[in-house]
Amino acid sequence: MHSEGLKQHIANEFAKKDCIVAFLDILGFKELVQNSVHSKDPTDTEIIIGNIQSALKDALKNIETGENKDLNLIKYKVFSDCTCLSTPTFHGKDNEASNLCTFITMIKGYTFNLIRKNIYLRGGISAGYHYEDNYMIFSDGLIKAHHLEKKEALYPRTILDEDLVQRFKRLWVDQKDIILDFNVQTRLITDEKGITFINPFNLMQSMDKQTLKDINAQHSKKKLKKIDNKFNRERLEDIEGKIIKYKDNKCVLPKYEWLKEFINWNIKPKSSKYKFEYL
Numbered sequence: 111m112h113s114e115g116l117k118q119h120i121a122n123e124f125a126k127k128d129c130i131v132a133f134l135d136i137l138g139f140k141e142l143v144q145n146s147v148h149s150k151d152p153t154d155t156e157i158i159i160g161n162i163q164s165a166l167k168d169a170l171k172n173i174e175t176g177e178n179k180d181l182n183l184i185k186y187k188v189f190s191d192c193t194c195l196s197t198p199t200f201h202g203k204d205n206e207a208s209n210l211c212t213f214i215t216m217i218k219g220y221t222f223n224l225i226r227k228n229i230y231l232r233g234g235i236s237a238g239y240h241y242e243d244n245y246m247i248f249s250d251g252l253i254k255a256h257h258l259e260k261k262e263a264l265y266p267r268t269i270l271d272e273d274l275v276q277r278f279k280r281l282w283v284d285q286k287d288i289i290l291d292f293n294v295q296t297r298l299i300t301d302e303k304g305i306t307f308i309n310p311f312n313l314m315q316s317m318d319k320q321t322l323k324d325i326n327a328q329h330s331k332k333k334l335k336k337i338d339n340k341f342n343r344e345r346l347e348d349i350e351g352k353i354i355k356y357k358d359n360k361c362v363l364p365k366y367e368w369l370k371e372f373i374n375w376n377i378k379p380k381s382s383k384y385k386f387e388y389l
Contacts, residue, residue: 124185124198129240130213130274131251132195133259134220134233136162137266137365139191142229161227162188169219173212183209184216185242193220193233194252196240207285210278211292214308215318217268218297221310226341228348230369233268234258237277265368267307270298275306278389291319298389306389311345311376312338342377346370 136142146154170184186195197213200206213235221231236258238251254271263269270278278298282289289295296316299309309316314334317325325334349370356362368384375382 127239127241128199128201128237129196129249129251130199130210130235130237131240131249131255132193132213132217132233132235132268133252133255134193134195134217134231134268135259136191136224137230137232138362161229162224165220165223165227165229166193168223169216172219173216183212187242187247193231194242194247194249196242196249196251199237207281207288208292210274210281211289211294214294214297215292218308218310218313218316221268221308222313225310225345230266231268232259232263232266232365234260234263234271235268235274236271237274262305263307265365265372267372269305269307275389293318293322295388299386300389302385309376311342311373313341314338339377342373346373349373 142158143155146158149155166186166188170186173183184195184197186193188194195213195217197209200209217233217235224231234255234257236251236254238249238254240249240251241247242249258269258271278289282295293316296312297309298306300306312335314325314337315331329337349366352366353363353370356366371382371384372386375384375386379386
């Protein structure tokens, strides 16, 4: 299908209003805004705004390449501390797996880009009716995703609802080669309670199959792990600082204690207090 045909196909799927929807919330946003607004350095607000904008644009740019260029696979809106992302489900279509993988890839990239700036997200991903135009969003999918973020995610992570998890497992059987090409099976983690979420860490080791092949021509798997762990340890320093800062805040402290253990797991699974496994 040529580019214009694909564009129309995607537009038609959006018109059905059956979408995968993500709701993402920036943790500590109120403090972030107030500190920058009242800072003696007037550029602080511009830096934070720029960090959020570039994190999103870079994540979108990384998926809008090759055959996906200019196809508008993902719609998004950022309002205050919230980001809403949506894409057609393509339920039962040949590109169902590739679009779900692309959506997960984009969210991982967005989250990773923000973490680099010490900004952390919590979110939920669901599916359902979703209407969106330039001025409003009317969405059952967004309501469900928002519920996941508020009531079930608990920690700085973006979780998938059970229907999407089961869809992924079905696609693992029906369209396994596509999932392996994206390497998305390395980006989805399940915790001890059976909650599945996107792993924003170990970016190098979870690149798509072709990129990994190209990189491995120059670097060994051991080298990639070393690069990832350097980043992970840098994040640990920031998280440990936050644990000290919020040691008396019973609401905030557990979020960063959990994140510390999850980063430890990414570095060396046996070093974490908690158990995680790949979906």
